Every structure is written in structure tokens, then in C-alpha cells.
Amino acid sequence: MDVFQAIRTRRSIRHYLDRPVEEEKLRQVLEAARLAPSAKNRQEWVFVVVQYQETRKKLSIAACGQPFVAEAPVVIVGCSLESDYVMPGGQPGYVVDLAIAIDHMTLMAVSLGLGTCWIGAFYEEQVKEILYVPESIRVVGLLTLGYPDHQPSPTYRKRLDEIVRIEKWE
Numbered sequence: 001m002d003v004f005q006a007i008r009t010r011r012s013i014r015h016y017l018d019r020p021v022e023e024e025k026l027r028q029v030l031e032a033a034r035l036a037p038s039a040k041n042r043q044e045w046v047f048v049v050v051q052y053q054e055t056r057k058k059l060s061i062a063a064c065g066q067p068f069v070a071e072a073p074v075v076i077v078g079c080s081l082e083s084d085y086v087m088p089g090g091q092p093g094y095v096v097d098l099a100i101a102i103d104h105m106t107l108m109a110v111s112l113g114l115g116t117c118w119i120g121a122f123y124e125e126q127v128k129e130i131l132y133v134p135e136s137i138r139v140v141g142l143l144t145l146g147y148p149d150h151q152p153s154p155t156y157r158k159r160l161d162e163i164v165r166i167e168k169w170e
Contacts, residue, residue: 006110011154013115014068016146021074025112029145030076032108036101039085039093045101048077048131058130064122064142072117072144077131078102080138098140105143115148 001009026049033047050056051074059077060070069075078101080094087093106116119142127139 001111003107006107009151010106010110011115011148011152012117013072013144013146013148013152014066014117015149016068016072016115016144017149019073019147021114021146025114026074026145028112029105029108029114032104033076033078033101036097036104038097038100039087042082042085042093042097044081044085044094045098046079046081046137047101048079048133050075050077050131055130059122059127059142062123063126063130064119066119066121068117069119069142069144072146074145076102076105076143076145077127077133077139078141078143079133080140083138094138095140102141102143105145109145113147114145117144118142119144 030047030049033045034043038044050059053070056072056075057070059075060067078098080098083092083094085093087096102118106118109116122139122142124139127133127142128135128137133139
């Protein structure tokens with residue numbers, strides 16, 4: 001599958017088959033994150049891979065209140081080792097870096113026949129407690145991963161002319 005096909009077919013998957021993700025496919029998804037660009041090539045990230053059902057259940061109930069998180073055979077938790085760096089444009093580097101890495105994982109997953117859902121609605125302190133993440137580390141996002149039990153229909157996207165300005169804002 002080419003990249004554009006992966007982008008076009010990617011969906012947020014909230015229902016998964018009861019089927020484990022093969023180790024090789026999981027490694028490829030994680031490799032996609034490893035290869036992602038980061039501000040100043042700092043690579044200030046760690047990805048906690050959660051496969052034990054009991055831990056996924058705790059994350060689902062206590063950390064984000066979304067039952068499908070426990071249904072996914074894998075949850076990848078994107079963490080930043082350092083949150084002080086601010087890019088010249090004023091954006092915190094760690095948020096941008098983890099967003100890019102997580103998106104790389106979503107596209108790799110699609111190309112491998114897997115589905116994902118990016119979870120941004122979670123309670124960071126509860127995730128840290130469940131996974132024993134040190135206080136100094138920031139948890140940026142959770143990514144469910146597994147075989148989708150169906151392919152959702154495409155969701156509405158604005159037309160290109162609604163989101164693009166050429167040369168200036170007019």
C-alpha cells in the first residue's frame with residue numbers, strides 16, 4: 001500500500017477483533033515511530049507498549065473512560081522524556097514530536113492491515129500511576145492497535161479550497 005492510500009483509508013477504529021497483533025507487525029509500527037522526525041532530532045520519547053488485558057482494562061476505565069481501549073489487543077502510550085523545549089515559533093516541541101511519531105504509527109498500522117485510534121482524552125496522572133511512569137515524564141497520547149472488526153465509512157473532510165490559502169491569508 002502506498003502512503004496516499006494509507007492516508008485515504010485510515011480511520012479511527014473503536015471495535016477490534018479478538019486477535020493478537022503479530023510481534024513483527026508491532027515492531028514495524030514502533031519502527032515507524034522511531035524513524036519519525038523530531039525537533040532538533042532530539043528523539044525525546046518513549047513508547048510504553050501495553051498488551052496485558054488487565055492493564056488495558058485499567059487504562060480504559062480509570063484513565064480515559066473509553067471501553068474500546070480494553071478491547072484493543074495493544075495500547076501504545078507515547079511519552080516525552082523532556083517537556084521544557086519550546087520551538088522558535090512558540091510551540092512545545094514534545095507535543096509536536098509525539099504527534100508526528102504517533103501519526104507515523106497510524107499510517108504504518110493501516111499499511112499492515114491494522115487499525116488504530118488516537119486517544120487524546122485521558123487523565124495523565126492516572127495513566128502515569130497505572131504504568132508507573134515517573135512524575136517528570138509527560139504522557140502525550142495513547143494509541144489503540146489491533147485488527148479492526150469492520151471498516152468505518154469515511155468521515156466528512158473539508159474541501160481543499162476551504163483550508164488552503166496561497167501566499168497570504170485572503
